[in-house]
Amino acid sequence: NAGVTQTPKFRILKIGQSMTLQCTQDMNHNYMYWYRQDPGMGLKLIYYSVGAGITDKGEVPNGYNVSRSTTEDFPLRLELAAPSQTSVYFCASRIGTNYEQYFGPGTRLTVT
């Protein structure tokens, strides 16, 4: 199993541009999550999904959108990028019967 994979690893965006961060897991996990991590801070939940076709907002959803058309994929869309979205983004997943979350390697995003 590759586990949770994320692409790209790094990206620099200009203010106002849009992009999609990709997340895929091959463990057949039904729960998937998107977090952001700012320097010296804990992770904040952006969006989560309990299964294909079902998504919901986390603590900091403004400026982001998600979709979950398959069990494996959970892309995060940034519309009109702003400097405040400069952060490291992590995708995570877990199976419904076990609360242990598995994380991807992260995407480091800079908006200038």
Add this chain to the structure above:
Amino acid sequence: KQEVTQIPAALSVPEGENLVLNCSFTDSAIYNLQWFRQDPGKGLTSLLLIQSSQREQTSGRLNASLDKSSGRSTLYIAASQPGDSATYLCAGRGSNDYKLSFGAGTTVTVRA
């Protein structure tokens, strides 16, 4: 809302010393607590998950305890090694909560 605090933010110890990492949470109705390790520029690796019905979990040199009444969890790492140098994060989930609340982490340096 679950608030999670980790003090100190950084810790430096000589090789061979036992490490004690602290995690405090505000909601005693915690459902489970998870400890993670994060290496620089990398994702999070799950170390231990403690359910609310458990008082501790052990894996090799690692032992994590959970005291709901005092709102504390402690991660012990025995006989520390330079390879244990990393940031350690704890995250708690409330019983009626869909998400993990993360602490900001403790960055550990083990000096050879």
